[in-house]
Amino acid sequence: MSNPHAGISGPGFLYSVEDGWGHLQLDRPDAGNRVGLEMLVAMTELLRTEPQHAGVLLISAAGKDFCLGRERAEQTTPVTPFDAFRPVAAFYRALSEFPGLTIAAVQGRATGFGVGMALRTDLCLAADDASFTLDEIPHGIPPMFVLSELVDHLHPKHLMEMILTGRTVAAPEALAMGLVSRTAPAAELLPTARDTAAGLAGPKAPLVASCKQYIRQIRAVPHASRLDAALSAQTLYAVGN
Template sequence: MAEILLDNPPVNAITDALMDALMAALKEAGDDPRIRAIVLGSAVPGRFCAGLDLPRFKDSSPVEAHASIRRLYCELFDLQSSLPKPTIAAISGVVRGGGMSVAITCDMLVAADDASFGYPELEVGLLPAIHYTHLPRIVGRYRAFDLLFTGRVFDAREAMALGLVSRTAPANEVLGEAHRLAQVLVGKSPALMTLGKAAFTRATDNGYRQGAAGAVDLLSTVFGTDDCREGLAAFATRRRPTWRDG
């Protein structure tokens, strides 16, 4: 079993360097025949992943943003889907926006009882575009609209009730619970786990990958709007945005 920990203090913001390290570690674990399950957690106390490193996008053009968003929405999903072994996210503390996008590429999600979830993109001039494809299929159209458009924070208990996570565990045991779950999977036939995961991914895709490509284009377009620039500037200076587009 392999353990991969996100480590970009203070909040595990998603940068090119973090994505490089994460994808390299996943590829290495996927290619190692001695490893039969992967646990993805955080080395930063109180944070799983707070989402995109927003300040770097403040002056980005849609074309520049496209490559980074495609990597998060499409390439990470493709890599996770192609791994011949299961991956388990051990979520502790805060997970927001792009952090949710990282988590949902895993096969199972174990959440600490103090974890908090949310889709705050609209508050900073963005859209939670990938989750328009992902979330309604799990929680239903109306609850998904609530979460995605209000941006409200919700806890691990609600995430479990909604079907967004596989299991919950005490905060100090979430990695241990993910490891115990991994050990159960490690005890299965490696060949059948590989075949089963590939079949499960095909059966449950339901157009997710096609939706992800559309979400990349949508979010890249958003980066070219005045309200996106205003939202990111407001976030950087810790003030309320003044929306400009009608």
């Protein structure tokens, strides 16, 4: 498979493609894998171009923590709030709109932006020692980006409590709440995630992408009309394949 992005090193991350699935690894372990602006922009561009090469994308991180949020201290030139937040929105949009399956492998701490990144993947595998913290409210910042996705994951009372208190949620509770897909022993997390990515790539990738697209579409269909929508979608898939 020819891929110009196989085995590249970007600002703060590594990327490779293997047998039809891509692996994006955050690589700033000494900084808690915090995401700076240059790193954010480069990863956004990667997400926009890689669907032609990778049907499944795994996001993991080097070191003991997944991601402690954004690098807030790097801004040296004053910009408007809109311009400051626009790269974040662009990254989240590119991740959410990635047509293939996206998988997060979360170890250690995920905070703020790290939680938002994990939320926007289709599958989230967490180490049994992982934790999730939304600390924006305690710092006086409303977490609008995370809330835009979190409302689809949590019961309203879990949502409000986690957002407003900023308390840390450990992996077992995160699993029970619906923040993660499943947990694994820390030593087995990355091998499990890699096996999952490999098992859903290759010949299965188009089927996986069709299921992902259909799940998004069917949510918007009234319940009484869902069987008709399912009949149409099933027929179109059969004809196209």
